[in-house]
Every structure is written in C-alpha cells, then in structure tokens.
Amino acid sequence: NAGVMQNPRHLVRRRGQEARLRCSPMKGHSHVYWYRQLPEEGLKFMVYLQKENIIDESGMPKERFSAEFPKEGPSILRIQQVVRGDSAAYFCASSPSVGLAGSPDNEQFFGPGTRLTVL
C-alpha cells in the first residue's frame, strides 16, 4: 500500500516562473491537505480539499496560489509568478474518507514533501 506521494521532491524555479506541485493521496483517501514549512519553522496549514471541492483555503495566500483536487489524478498546488519568499517545503497529507469530513479523529498521512527553491 503506497503512501502519500509527492512530486517532484525538489523543484527549482526562477523568480516569475510557475511552480506546480503534485500530490497523490493514499489509496482510498479522498481528503487532501497542503502545508507549507518555511526554514526553521513549523508547518502552516494552507488548504483542505476533497475531490473537486475546496473545503477550506483560509491558509492560502490571496494571490498567486491555487489548489485543485480533480476527480481523476493528483491534487495540484500551483504557485504563479514565484518569488524568493515562496522557497519552502510543501507537504501534502491525506486522510480517509470514512467518518465526518474533517473529523478530528482522522489521522493525516504525510508525503515526503516538495522542496521549492526560488532563485
């Protein structure tokens, strides 16, 4: 049973380019969460998605950032016109679809992260 997969593991972009980060949840999981970890800091919640729906995007910057979780395929976190301050590790997590959506009992399983470096 493969865990949460993220790719690429490392991504280098120049200022102004677009970054696309992919996350494939564990089999059977339909809840996906994105987090950002700045150097020497903890993880900060960005967005919570279910298939084809954004449930909570209160942690997403208002501009340049977007996320989707289509019916088929991985969840995508897109950062347009990247700036140096976007350099961070971006982690995706997934949780099972059983129980209440966003149930606090649902353990989140984390992927290995994508480390974005903006030059």
Add this chain to the structure above:
Amino acid sequence: AQSVTQLDSHVSVSEGTPVLLRCNYSSSYSPSLFWYVQHPNKGLQLLLKYTSAATLVKGINGFEAEFKKSETSFHLTKPSAHMSDAAEYFCVFGGFKTIFGAGTRLFVKA
C-alpha cells in the same frame, strides 16, 4: 480559538536518559491531539494520537504521552533516548483546521 504551544524550541539529552517534550493546548472543546516526528529532509510520521479514549497514549518507538485536561497539556515522553530519536517533533491540534506547534528539535548526545 484553538491553539497549541510547544514550550521548548530545542531539547538536548544524553543517550539513555529520559526525554520530555512539552506541549500545551487551548481549546473550547475536547481536542484531538497528535505528536508527529520529522527526521531531516523527510516527511512527517505519526508517533501517537489522543482522541478522548485513554489519557495515557502509547506510540511507536517507545514514546508515550499523557493528556492532562486540568493542565491543558499533552507532553511527550520516552524513558530512554536513542541516537535515532534526534529529530523535530510537532505537537498537533486535530480538527477541521489542523494546527501545528512550532516544533521542538531534539538533540541526543552520545
């Protein structure tokens, strides 16, 4: 509002001695609380979770945590540290919006 506070940014112990990583929470309802570990350049791994069952929770790798409502605490302990325990540890408040503590970096000296 819900919050979680890790009281120590860094903890250093000698191999074979006990480990104590402190976490306090604030919540208007009975929380679910988790401890995750992150090794360098790796993803996060769940150590243990509290979900209103037993207040003493046993996790992997010999770690355990005790939920104390009166102290609003969920401290992580291990009787004897191992070199492989050196990592970053996160106390996490589970809910509709997951809240991570700032993390505690554990150093283990030989």
